[in-house]
Amino acid sequence: MENTSGQGALAAVPAEVDRWNWGAFLLNWIWGIGNNTFIALLMFVPFVNIVMPFVLGAKGSVWAWRNKRWESVEEFRSVQRKWTLWSLGIWAAFALSVAAAVFIVISAVKGSDVYKLAVARARASQEVVAITGLPLSSGFPLGKIEVSGPSGRAKLSFSLEGPSGGGTVYLEATKSVGLWNFDRIVFEAAGSGRRIELAN
Numbered sequence: 380m381e382n383t384s385g386q387g388a389l390a391a392v393p394a395e396v397d398r399w400n401w402g403a404f405l406l407n408w409i410w411g412i413g414n415n416t417f418i419a420l421l422m423f424v425p426f427v428n429i430v431m432p433f434v435l436g437a438k439g440s441v442w443a444w445r446n447k448r449w450e451s452v453e454e455f456r457s458v459q460r461k462w463t464l465w466s467l468g469i470w471a472a473f474a475l476s477v478a479a480a481v482f483i484v485i486s487a488v489k490g491s492d493v494y495k496l497a498v499a500r501a502r503a504s505q506e507v508v509a510i511t512g513l514p515l516s517s518g519f520p521l522g523k524i525e526v527s528g529p530s531g532r533a534k535l536s537f538s539l540e541g542p543s544g545g546g547t548v549y550l551e552a553t554k555s556v557g558l559w560n561f562d563r564i565v566f567e568a569a570g571s572g573r574r575i576e577l578a579n
Contacts, residue, residue, distance in 0.1 A: 395452050404432050504566065
């Protein structure tokens with residue numbers, strides 16, 4: 380077949396080219412600039428950018444073939460494979476970075492004094508232990524801790540599980556003169572919804 384690449388919107392496209400393009404799907408506007416397919420810049424338009432990756436994945440190869448001159452189908456496919464590998468590498472690195480950041484934040488909260496105090500308070504409650512049994516394990520905390528020197532505030536929740544049952548601990552606490560005090564700390568049993576005050 381004649382090399383029709385770079386001949387515009389009406390150019391015939393070889394069957395080997397007209398396939399899903401992962402590089403276009405995953406790197407969208409970056410891929411678009413590199414392949415003279417500037418319609419990919421619609422990624423910057425709100426709402427349009429929701430569907431545009433899928434449009435690029437489906438039509439990107441056709442547009443790239445028509446918009447840029449390629450030496451052959453083999454060269455085109457080789458370059459698009461490289462785009463796929465680059466995009467997968469970039470997204471994998473991004474996912475690992477996000478996971479690492481989340482892990483660091485959660486580890487910092489689990490290592491905080493207010494979290495440790497809350498876990499100890501729950502484990503010391505005979506009412507909680509009667510529901511959960513022993514030993515108890517605590518889950519990842521959700522919420523926020525704000526500390527400024529000797530002062531601070533915390534609003535957290537975390538799961539508490541034992542061999543007999545589990546539930547969720549909810550707390551609000553204030554730090555003053557370097558010490559944490561619970562304004563409210565409650566254990567809510569899973570299933571029954573029974574709530575046990577742990578502030579005292």
